[in-house]
Amino acid sequence: MPAIVSVKDLNKTYKSGFEALRKVNLDIEEGEILALLGPNGAGKTTLISTICGIVMPSSGTVTVGGHDVVRDFRAARELIGLVPQELTLEAFETVINTVRFSRGLFGKPKDEAHIEKVLRQLSLWDKRDSKIMMLSGGMKRRVLIAKALSHEPRVLFLDEPTAGVDVELRKDMWQVVDDLRASGVTTILTTHYIEEAEAIADRIAVILKGDILLVERKDELMERMGKKQIRIELSHPIKEVPESIAQRGVQRSEDGSALIYSYDSRAERTGITALLNDLQAEGLQMTDLSTHQSNLEEIFVGLVKDNA
Amino acid sequence: MNTKAVAAIYKYEMTRFFRTLMQSFISPVISTSLYFVVFGAAIGSRIDSVEGVGYGAFIVPGLIMLSVMTQATSNASFGIYFPKFVGTIYEVLSAPVNFFEITVGYVGAAATKALFIGTVILMTSALFVDIRIEHPLAMILFLLLTCLSFALLGFIIGIWARNFEQLQLIPLLIITPLVFLGGSFYSVTMLPPVWQVITHFNPVLYLISGFRWSFFGVADVPVMMSLGAIALFTGLCVVAIWTIFRTGWRIRQ
Ligand SMILES: Nc1ncnc2c1ncn2[C@@H]1O[C@H](COP(=O)(O)OP(=O)(O)OP(=O)(O)O)[C@@H](O)[C@H]1O
Ligand SMILES: [Mg+2]
Numbered sequence: 001m002p003a004i005v006s007v008k009d010l011n012k013t014y015k016s017g018f019e020a021l022r023k024v025n026l027d028i029e030e031g032e033i034l035a036l037l038g039p040n041g042a043g044k045t046t047l048i049s050t051i052c053g054i055v056m057p058s059s060g061t062v063t064v065g066g067h068d069v070v071r072d073f074r075a076a077r078e079l080i081g082l083v084p085q086e087l088t089l090e091a092f093e094t095v096i097n098t099v100r101f102s103r104g105l106f107g108k109p110k111d112e113a114h115i116e117k118v119l120r121q122l123s124l125w126d127k128r129d130s131k132i133m134m135l136s137g138g139m140k141r142r143v144l145i146a147k148a149l150s151h152e153p154r155v156l157f158l159d160e161p162t163a164g165v166d167v168e169l170r171k172d173m174w175q176v177v178d179d180l181r182a183s184g185v186t187t188i189l190t191t192h193y194i195e196e197a198e199a200i201a202d203r204i205a206v207i208l209k210g211d212i213l214l215v216e217r218k219d220e221l222m223e224r225m226g227k228k229q230i231r232i233e234l235s236h237p238i239k240e241v242p243e244s245i246a247q248r249g250v251q252r253s254e255d256g257s258a259l260i261y262s263y264d265s266r267a268e269r270t271g272i273t274a275l276l277n278d279l280q281a282e283g284l285q286m287t288d289l290s291t292h293q294s295n296l297e298e299i300f301v302g303l304v305k306d307n308a
Numbered sequence: 309m310n311t312k313a314v315a316a317i318y319k320y321e322m323t324r325f326f327r328t329l330m331q332s333f334i335s336p337v338i339s340t341s342l343y344f345v346v347f348g349a350a351i352g353s354r355i356d357s358v359e360g361v362g363y364g365a366f367i368v369p370g371l372i373m374l375s376v377m378t379q380a381t382s383n384a385s386f387g388i389y390f391p392k393f394v395g396t397i398y399e400v401l402s403a404p405v406n407f408f409e410i411t412v413g414y415v416g417a418a419a420t421k422a423l424f425i426g427t428v429i430l431m432t433s434a435l436f437v438d439i440r441i442e443h444p445l446a447m448i449l450f451l452l453l454t455c456l457s458f459a460l461l462g463f464i465i466g467i468w469a470r471n472f473e474q475l476q477l478i479p480l481l482i483i484t485p486l487v488f489l490g491g492s493f494y495s496v497t498m499l500p501p502v503w504q505v506i507t508h509f510n511p512v513l514y515l516i517s518g519f520r521w522s523f524f525g526v527a528d529v530p531v532m533m534s535l536g537a538i539a540l541f542t543g544l545c546v547v548a549i550w551t552i553f554r555t556g557w558r559i560r561q
Contacts (some may be wrong), residue, residue, distance in 0.1 A: 014561060052402040055561045074310070077404040088395030096324065104316025105403045147399070 003027035004079075004155055004186050005051060008059035012046055012210075022210040024060070028155075028188060033181055035197035035218075036190040037257040038207040044190040045085055047207065048157050052082045053134045064155060078106060081153030085160045085190075091133035095124055098132065099150045104152035109190055118149045121176060138169045145176070156180060158189040160197060174200045198222060228265040230272065232279070233288040238301045242282045248275055259284075265293070314406045317413025318420075321387055325421050336425045340432040343371055347493060350487055358495050364437040369520040370492025372432065376426040377452065377458045377487055377512070381479050384418035384462030384465075390470050393557075401560065403557045405507055407553030411463060418459040426451055440523065446531070447522035453538045454515055458483075460545035486512040496528040511537055 005028040012021040015281075020043045028034050039273050049055040053128055062069045067076040089098065096150045099115055122142040127135065134144060147217065148156060158177075162170045177187050179202055191197060197204050198218065205215040237256040248271060250261045259279075263270045272290050279286065327331060347367055355363045391397040402412060433439060441447050462479075469475040490512030496504055506527070507513055518534025521527035527534070552559070 038353055046442045049561075053560075054401045056556055074404040074406075077402060080402065082398070082402050084395070084398050088398060090391075090394060090396055092327065097320075101316050101320045102399060104319070105399060105405065106402055107310040107312045109312065200364075235353055 002030060004030040004065055005188070006063045007047075007051070008061045010050065010062060011058045012043075012048075012050055012055060013058045021050070021209050024210070024212050026205060026212055026215065029184055031181065031184055032202045033177060033187045033189070035201035035204045036188060036207060037192070037197060037204060038190070039192070042207045042209040044207055045159055046210075048159055048188070048190065049083070051155060052080055053077055078151075078297075079154045079157045081148035081151065083141075083144045083148045083156070083158045083161055085163070087137065087144065089132045089140055089143060093129065093132055094129050094134070095119070095132060095146075096128040098143065099146045102147040102148040108151045114152065115150060118146050121149075121179070122146050123172070136171055138165050141165060142169075145173070153185065153223070155186045155188070158187065160190050160192070162191065162193070170196070183300060186283075201239075223264075223266070227293075228263055229292045230261045230263065231258050231290045231292065232261070232286050233290075235285040235287050238284070242278075242284075243277050245275070245282060248278070250275065310405050310409050314409045314416075317410065318417050320550045321414060321417030322420065325383075325417070332375075332421070332425065337432050338398055340371060341427045341436075342369070344433070344436045356435045358498070359420065359524075361524045361526065362437065364380060364518075365366075365439055365523070366495075367493050368430070368437065368439055369523050370487075370516055372426050372429050372451070373454065373486075373512075373516050373519055374487045374492050376422045376428055376454050377483055377515075379425050379482055380418055380422035380455050380458035381462035381465065383421045384415055384459040385466035385475055385479070387414045387463075387531070388417055388466035390474050392466070397487045407550065409453065410553075411460075411549055415456070415459040415463050418462060419455040422455040422459065423451065424538060426455070442525045443522040447519065450515065450519045450522055450534070450538070453542060454519070457538060457542040457545055458547060460542065462477055464552065467552055483512075486510055487516075490516050491528055492516055495526075498549055511541060514538070522534070 005026075007024055007026040010024040011019070013019050018141055024047060025041075026047075034165060036047070040087045045057060049066065051069060053076075057070070058260055064076040064204075067079075067081045069071075080120055081204055093101075093168050096115065096119065099119065100110075103111070103115065116125065122145055124139065124142055124146055127139065132140065134245050135143065145158070147163065156177075165173070174196075177189070179181050188194075189201075203215060204218050204221050206213045210211055234257055237250065239256060241252050241259065245259070248261065251257050253260060254259075261272075261275060263272065270276070318532050347363075351363070357363060358366045388397075391400065392559035431438070465475065465478050468482065469477075489507065490510045491507065493502070496507050496513065496517075499507065514534045515527055517528040518538070521531045552555075
């Protein structure tokens with residue numbers, strides 16, 4: 001698979017002297033959906049803005065469809081649709097006019113049928129003549145998506161498309177992204193929600209402090225994330241874990257008041273039932289039981305430690 | 309050249325103008341009428357004529373220039389400042405357009421609006437005084453160049469401005485005084501000698517003088533000098549804008 005977007009040794013230092021991107025390397029395959037995850041200020045928006053031409057790279061190169069985004073900006077940008085993080089729209093404009101404007105701006109000939117298709121797809125057709133200021137936040141987000149799709153891009157960037165969007169609309173958006181994939185569009189989206197990445201992405205990239213820490217297939221990452229822990233509080237502290245239970249990989253907490261068992265929540269057999277049976281057989285009484293799942297935050301922390 | 313993009317920007321800017329068409333139309337009509345009441349009737353009754361032209365008619369070119377310059381500047385500066393302020397500029401920056409196309413779209417629209425207003429003032433004036441235009445082609449040329457060059461200036465101001473105060477600052481502190489002191493409502497020959505010399509450093513004098521010459525054939529400075537001045541000014545603005553876009557100054561981070 002050839003990379004449709006290729007980022008090589010990209011650095012960005014803002015005028016303030018802040019290093020927002022450090023030697024970023026990333027290849028995005030044609031047709032895939034890539035989720036870019038990272039905490040606030042990690043550099044997600046900076047990376048997207050640099051690819052789209054809003055921010056000038058300090059060094060390094062970016063190509064889209066084989067075209068350098070600086071030297072050959074026309075050819076590169078024609079392929080790109082961008083949905084920005086902020087709800088930036090002109091309040092007094094009507095929905096359909098602002099979408100038409102986007103298409104014209106990207107040099108595409110008038111095509112009312114396409115505009116109608118996009119607006120219908122995003123359930124905006126009934127609102128086409130409404131002024132943007134009269135729309136709700138979620139609808140405004142959809143208008144931004146409609147603008148980005150108006151010129152039939154081959155690569156779509158969605159910068160936190162589901163921030164402040166309800167579950168229903170979120171599902172609608174995922175559906176739109178899925179439909180786009182079916183027509184060969186590559187999508188890059190940023191999000192803070194691992195569930196979102198889980199729901200639609202093929203690959204996941206994690207960025208932290210301007211560094212891409214990992215790029216991995218979703219299923220592989222999910223497997224790692226699927227690890228869960230169960231903590232069993234005992235009525236009487238123990239000095240040693242009984243043999244039969246230790247065999248299962250169960251560990252004692254530091255003060256011996258609890259047992260900790262790690263398992264794969266996605267596995268068919270988690271071994272929890274067997275463990276509880278063994279506890280009973282050993283005559284251990286439990287007072288409480290809690291489970292814990294490693295989340296994205298912990299993966300970040302882990303990654304930072306590893307990279308420190 | 310991405311002509312579709314230029315057309316899209318131009319059209320988008322013009323619809324903003326047409327949305328407030330009545331306002332755009334009525335305010336110059338009213339202000340022109342007021343100028344005629346104040347300057348034409350009150351002062352004009354004490355001044356018969358300036359260099360053989362009735363005072364009422366004499367101020368018409370200055371009136372048009374005053375509005376055209378301020379309107380071209382403020383429309384163009386607002387046109388580009390507003391997307392910067394609201395954030396919608398992201399789209400223009402990420403579109404397959406170069407600086408020339410962006411400038412043509414925004415500046416073209418602002419110049420068109422100024423031209424429209426200039427024409428409205430000319431027609432309103434014709435209701436109050438007899439106007440003759442001796443050199444119509446020169447008149448149109450001066451008008452177009454003024455619309456264009458001041459729209460270019462406004463565009464630069466809009467890119468430069470970081471807030472609304474700065475946006476208003478230059479038109480208010482520089483352009484309006486220069487226009488008033490540039491002979492809009494009087495002939496330079498009416499000033500004391502010292503002021504005559506000082507006034508010749510005011511670039512606006514050359515524009516108004518040339519413009520007035522195309523109406524009445526009388527001028528404060530040779531008409532070719534007027535033409536040279538406006539051409540030079542336009543050229544300077546183009547170079548400034550080209551530099552801004554090449555360096556991404558205050559546009560691209
Ligand atoms: N114009 C700028 N000048 C200086 N620093 C900037 C500028 N824009 C962003 N930064 C800084 O660069 C870093 C990365 O910002 P960026 O917007 O790319 O983060 P992000 O990953 O998109 O965060 P979020 O999840 O909050 O949207 C931040 O520390 C931010 O403060
Ligand atoms: Mg961001």
